[in-house]
Each structure stands twice: as C-alpha cells, then as structure tokens.
Amino acid sequence: MYKRALIPLDGSAVAESIVPFILEIAGPLDMQVALVRVIVPSPPLAVEGAKRAVNVAGTVSTRDGLRIEAEEQAVCLRSDDMKEAIAAFVERRAPSYQRR
Numbered sequence: 001m002y003k004r005a006l007i008p009l010d011g012s013a014v015a016e017s018i019v020p021f022i023l024e025i026a027g028p029l030d031m032q033v034a035l036v037r038v039i040v041p042s043p044p045l046a047v048e049g050a051k052r053a054v055n056v057a058g059t060v061s062t063r064d065g066l067r068i069e070a071e072e073q074a075v076c077l078r079s080d081d082m083k084e085a086i087a088a089f090v091e092r093r094a095p096s097y098q099r100r
C-alpha cells in the first residue's frame with residue numbers, strides 16, 4: 001500500500017486545515033506524512049539565467065563564470081518581470097511574469 005502522504009501547503013488556513021485529517025488517516029496505516037511547501041513560481045528569466053550559469057560551471061574559468069552570472073543578473077534586474085515582482089510584493093499578491 002502507500003508508505004507516504006504528501007501534503008502540499010501554500011500557507012493558507014484552508015490548506016493547513018487538512019493536516020489533522022491526514023494525520024488521523026496516516027497513523028493507523030503507519031504512513032509517513034511529509035509537508036511540502038508550495039512556492040510561487042520563479043520568474044522565467046531568472047530560471048533561464050540560473051540554468052545557463054549552472055550549465056557552464058566547471059567548464060569555464062571562475063572569472064568567466066562570474067561574468068556570465070553578472071550578465072544574467074543584469075538581464076533580470078532590467079526586466080519588466082523584476083518590476084512586476086516588486087509590485088506584487090508591495091501589493092501582497094502573486095506575481096504574473098511575462099518573460100519580458
């Protein structure tokens with residue numbers, strides 16, 4: 001049968017209200033319960049830049065690796081997605097990234 005129950009939590013009271021029910025079911029079945037924190041999706045430009053930096057790590061000099069990282073960060077900092085991230089944080093809402 002099942003050995004583990006994964007409970008995705010987003011910080012809301014609604015999501016957390018399920019925990020006692022899962023624990024009640026999991027106990028008699030000797031199941032592990034894992035709480036998984038669901039996070040807001042990352043900005044696509046930041047993810048692409050991080051992937052590029054990771055993919056070249058170990059194949060270029062430290063200096064070139066840092067240059068690539070700086071270039072990718074510069075793209076993110078000048079993007080509309082960065083402005084959206086700041087606005088969403090200030091307005092306490094989830095961001096809507098457009099990859100711009």
